[in-house]
Amino acid sequence: MGAIILNGKEISQEIRKDLKAKVDELKQNGLHPGLAVVLVGNDPASRIYVNNKKKACEEIGIRSFEYILPEKTTEEELIQLVETLNKDNSVHGILVQLPLPKHIDAENVLLRISPDKDVDSFHPFNMGRVMIGDYYFLPCTPAGIMELLIRSGINLVGKECVVVGRSNIVGKPIAMLLLHSNATVTICHSKTRNLKEICRRADVLVVAVGKPKFINADYVKDGAVVIDVGINRLEDGKICGDVDFDSVSEKASYITPVPGGVGPMTITMLLKNTIMSAELSRQ
Numbered sequence: 407m408g409a410i411i412l413n414g415k416e417i418s419q420e421i422r423k424d425l426k427a428k429v430d431e432l433k434q435n436g437l438h439p440g441l442a443v444v445l446v447g448n449d450p451a452s453r454i455y456v457n458n459k460k461k462a463c464e465e466i467g468i469r470s471f472e473y474i475l476p477e478k479t480t481e482e483e484l485i486q487l488v489e490t491l492n493k494d495n496s497v498h499g500i501l502v503q504l505p506l507p508k509h510i511d512a513e514n515v516l517l518r519i520s521p522d523k524d525v526d527s528f529h530p531f532n533m534g535r536v537m538i539g540d541y542y543f544l545p546c547t548p549a550g551i552m553e554l555l556i557r558s559g560i561n562l563v564g565k566e567c568v569v570v571g572r573s574n575i576v577g578k579p580i581a582m583l584l585l586h587s588n589a590t591v592t593i594c595h596s597k598t599r600n601l602k603e604i605c606r607r608a609d610v611l612v613v614a615v616g617k618p619k620f621i622n623a624d625y626v627k628d629g630a631v632v633i634d635v636g637i638n639r640l641e642d643g644k645i646c647g648d649v650d651f652d653s654v655s656e657k658a659s660y661i662t663p664v665p666g667g668v669g670p671m672t673i674t675m676l677l678k679n680t681i682m683s684a685e686l687s688r689q
């Protein structure tokens with residue numbers, strides 16, 4: 407029997423409908439949520455991501471401010487722009503698209519974004535809050551995964567969850583959120599021994615590795631929930647995940663497709679964070 411598809415595209419449309427209603431209500435009360443997106447250089451993939459975010463903002467009525475800076479922009483110039491946006495009352499969220507050119511220290515730049523406008527939740531202050539479970543912003547991809555699980559009625563209490571990948575933007579925070587949901591969590595990485603055996607224990611397997619079709623059916627227990635975070639562009643231009651969808655979907659109970667799974671949820675959570683930030687600016 408095949409797995410049930412966790413349709414991130416459909417679920418995110420439902421959420422965006424509610425978010426649009428929220429934006430309409432805020433605008434009627436004189437508050438127009440705004441997101442500033444900053445892109446440095448000409449990376450084509452980043453350009454696509456920025457355009458998608460801009461389009462998603464427009465669709466639900468969030469104002470978007472786009473800053474496309476030349477590749478040679480200095481770290482100081484970029485920080486100056488961030489500081490200006492920090493003070494701008496019409497901007498409620500600031501997103502600096504990664505990766506930045508090599509001559510700019512991304513950590514330095516992200517540290518300068520006001521934690522109140524840090525809608526990506528990459529600032530150490532917000533990361534720390536996620537760690538202790540007392541947060542207002544959640545990083546968008548982990549938040550999107552949790553929404554998918556919750557809205558699909560997947561109960562996490564006492565479940566064995568395995569996260570493959572320990573990045574600051576996906577692996578570590580999703581592990582924390584699963585833990586806060588009372589799951590038992592194991593985090594794996596490139597130095598993990600017996601990866602296959604550990605993955606086969608998982609009731610819920612989250613894969614964020616960045617390697618096409620890395621996880622096949624041998625890594626998956628019968629009936630597991632499999633969340634594929636990976637976005638890999640193949641030579642033929644097609645996008646594929648970190649999970650071998652065809653074989654794993656035969657074994658799993660639920661699975662996210664790529665594209666159309668975690669990706670759309672990530673952008674939706676960015677919209678949600680921007681609206682939340684606008685509301686918080688009033689308090």
Ligand SMILES: NC(=O)c1ccc[n+]([C@@H]2O[C@H](COP(=O)([O-])OP(=O)(O)OC[C@H]3O[C@@H](n4cnc5c(N)ncnc54)[C@H](OP(=O)(O)O)[C@@H]3O)[C@@H](O)[C@H]2O)c1
Pocket residue numbers: 547570571572573574575576577594595596597598601614615616617635636637638668669670672
């Ligand atoms: N859907 C979305 O919205 C979304 C958002 C963000 C990222 N992504 C995608 O998700 C993927 C992961 O992103 P990321 O930023 O988390 O990547 P990352 O920073 O490159 O981290 C990859 C992680 O995978 C681990 N890893 C690499 N090879 C491994 C192996 N052979 N066995 C076990 N673990 C291994 C690495 O371990 P070490 O720490 O030991 O090196 C690292 O922790 C990428 O494809 C990215 O494009 C998607």
